[in-house]
Amino acid sequence: MELETEYAIQTSSLSKEFSGFKAVDNLNLSVKKGEIYGLLGPNGAGKTTLIKMLCSVITPSAGKAHILGKSIPDGNISSQIGYMPQETGVYLGLTVEQNLKFYGRIFGIENDEIMKREDKLLKFVDLVNWKHEMAENLSGGMKHRLSLACTLLHQPQLLFLDEPTVGVDPELRVSFWDYFQDILKQDTTILITTHYMDEARHCDRIGFMQHGHLIAEDSPRVLMEKSGKDSLEDAFLEFSNRDKSPAEKSQGGVSQ
């Protein structure tokens, strides 16, 4: 059932278990429409698992989630969302241009329109001169840039970007963030993961994730204030420490 809501994403006690191990553990998350929300946390925190559930790639073990007012998993939501997977979703046996056309056709976009969007996106990700190159011949960062362009082609309302800037050079990373700010003005919502704390400060809100749940969330400024730290890195460590059980804290003390 579809509900009218101010939220693009809402989860309630969402969980995912793999052979008894809780990769996402009773997670409650609300992201408002038009917001850019950054999910930050160490390797294995459950960020990708959460995104895969929200994109209906994998099924939750328990709990509920609504995406743009629709209860998931929902096969009909794909035209409204864009998912850039962490592992890069491009077809290596196709050229750069063929990849974009392929994604355009999946979403039923007319050829003329695909070509217009393709030109703009290739400029944005700086791959104009690589248009006819096979994707397998691109560097890792370039494949990532192509994957981002493919994700944006059908102009989705809600974007899930799993480490979109990894391996991308600093200058282009800055232009990516400018672009994200631009599309937010057109009422797009973005859920993004990153390990680059310097770029996380561009998010409206950040959720620090650890062991499958959120240990803190707020604007970057408030997170630093609440933790008494002056960098997001230190703020994360502070919240991580507060989240530890007394036994874990004393273990930490012994090992130092």
Ligand SMILES: Nc1ncnc2c1ncn2[C@@H]1O[C@H](COP(=O)(O)OP(=O)(O)OP(=O)(O)O)[C@@H](O)[C@H]1O
């Ligand atoms: N298909 C799977 N089968 C078994 N375990 C899995 C599977 N997918 C993920 N996991 C486990 O779930 C946990 C969370 O993984 P996930 O990929 O969501 O972490 P992440 O926060 O995205 O990490 P990273 O920052 O390295 O991308 C990890 O311990 C991982 O090994």
Ligand SMILES: [Mg+2]
């Ligand atoms: Mg991940």
